[in-house]
Amino acid sequence: MQIIIVGCGKVGRTLAEQLQEEDTDLTLIDISADKINSISDDIDALYVIGNGASINTLMEAGIETADLLIAVTASDELNLLCCLIAQKTGHCHTIARVRNPIYSDEISFIKERLGVTMIINPELAAAQEIYRLLRFPSAIKIDTFARGRVELLKFKVLPEFGLDGMQISRFADTFRCDILICAIESRSGMAIPGGNHVIHDGDMVSILATPQNAAMFFKKIGLKTHQVKNTIIVGGGTISYYLAKALLSMKINVKIIEQNKERCEVLSDLLPNATIINGDGTSKPLLMSEGLADVESFVALTNFDEENVFLSLFAKSISDGKLVAKVNRLAFDDVIDSLEIGSVIYPKYITADHILQYVRAMRNSIGSNVETLYHILDGKAEALEFVIRENCPVLGKTLSELNLKKNLLVGCLHRNGMVRIPRGQDTIQIGDTVIIVTTNKGLCDISDILDR
Structure with missing residues (x-):
């Protein structure tokens, strides 16, 4: 996939660092030669010094054959203009960073009339993440899937919770809450744990659950679950x-x-x-x-x-x-x-995750789409949400029969409005939303969870 990024600031650099691991051909444009020089040694890409809204600059960057243009300069108007000219010059998808609240009520118009494929607002996305944390202050980090029906929450294990020395396999019987422990950060390292993994005080634990089950679990271990006043x-x-x-x-x-x-x-x-x-x-x-x-x-x-x-x-x-x-x-x-x-x-990481999610969706095969993507465990793992749209290799078999890749968990199934933590006898069906947590990078389709 050929991608052009206009703007080499914080977001542009972070995005380029992540996209260079996605089997893409990158071209970076910035009007500042100093910004280009500051990142050219670290990122494998073609570089063009110039105005990203200039037809000549875009032609030099290869807009005629590009699949995607991402405009993340400091100017909303310049970003929109870059996308508009890119669409008139080439035939690519376009993503614009638009930050000014003035435009927040005009997103539909911008996308429909100007043809911008995706609008990303880092400040709004950051505010939404903080808002979720203040509604559920026990968590250190909250990511949402299935339009808010499933949450990935991280918390620190404290002595008063009584979890020290407990095996993960005992959690279901002990707390009788439908949750899945899907990631653990400890002094000895980071892991996607199995049932024999032992929790210790001081560990950072990430769980997948519905908001109701997460609140029930936190209440049982003694953590506050009510929003701040x-x-x-x-x-x-x-x-x-x-x-x-x-x-x-x-x-x-x-x-x-x-x-x-x-x-x-x-x-x-x-x-x-x-x-x-x-x-x-x-x-x-x-x-x-x-x-x-x-x-x-x-x-x-x-x-x-x-x-x-x-x-x-x-x-x-x-x-x-x-x-x-x-x-x-x-x-x-x-x-x-x-x-x-x-x-x-970290607003720049929130923005990069949103855009990377879209890039994965563009690259997917016909079986499923990447709907949501988050980097977790300090970027060493990913949590992805797939929507199963058509027949694919994971259908027709129970999870225990699937040859899944190592360091990969099928975390949640969302079907007909119901959310459940899947067991070995569960199957994936067309129309399901499936949440995967893995250290394997680059999953673009649900069939990528299989070890072939």
């Missing part, structure tokens, strides 16, 4: 706007601390039910006076990763609330994870 958000950017709007719709009290007075006035007009505070969100006296010690959740969304990390560390020292920090540029993921500052949101 209030939150303090530091930083008044676009993510904060989207997040506050969603939280207010659920009757959650919202305070936003923003240093720019003009932005505070805009937010006051857009969010009349939120409390907007003009001040320095890194000021300890201000945070304390606004009730940080007693707040049920704290979200750090400034434009500086270091500030977000340190603000979360400070909040952790004085508060028992749910903590969320946004990180855009810092590359030390393992160090950040070791700080245990709650949930860390």
Whole structure:
């Protein structure tokens, strides 16, 4: 597959790093020679210095034979123009990053009338992820499948849960909840576990379940399952706007601390039910006076990763609330994870996962489509959702009869509105939604789960 990426910023680079592992021919376009030079040694691609909205630049990049153009520059309008010209010049699919809330109600028009295949809004996607976490604060990370009917939740095993030394095979009888433990991160490494795997305190455990079964399981081990009642958000950017709007719709009290007075006035007009505070969100006296010690959740969304990390560390020292920090540029993921500052949101990875999901769907065979894709276990594994559309090799046999690849779990079956954790005698049928968790990269079709 031939793919052109316009824009070599954070998202463009992250996307290129992932797509170069997908058996694709990449061409990267950026108007800045410095950005091109900074990534040319790390990513195997063709590079074109120029304006991605220029017909000549696109022709030089091979738009006439390209399968997909992805525009992720800093300008929404430039991204849309790149896609429009690409479609008039070639015959490719197009994806545009569009961030401005002004366009959020016009997505259907943009897709239908301008012909843009997919619109991705990183800020909205990040806000939606944070919103899910504040509705279910026990989880460190929540990913959704089957239009919200199935969730992949990660939590840390604490001594008070009484799980230390328990084999996974005992969970069903002990807790009588229909959940599947599908991934474990521990000091000894990361794994997609079997029934004999033993849980230890300090492990990061990911489970697949319906929201109801997940809540039942967390309640039985003593974790809070109710949404927060209030939150303090530091930083008044676009993510904060989207997040506050969603939280207010659920009757959650919202305070936003923003240093720019003009932005505070805009937010006051857009969010009349939120409390907007003009001040320095890194000021300890201000945070304390606004009730940080007693707040049920704290979200750090400034434009500086270091500030977000340190603000979360400070909040952790004085508060028992749910903590969320946004990180855009810092590359030390393992160090950040070791700080245990709650949930860390990486908008560039969220965007890349959405686009990679679409690329996989374009490459699939006729049997099934990749509907959803998430990278888990620090990118070492994937959780994918397939919709079975036509006859394929996995039909007509029980799961125990299928020759599945190693390090792969069939996590959930969604059929006719019902969700179940599959057992060995279950079968996959046309119309099913199937969730797969695996360390095998590059699955594009449900038949790829077979070890041929």
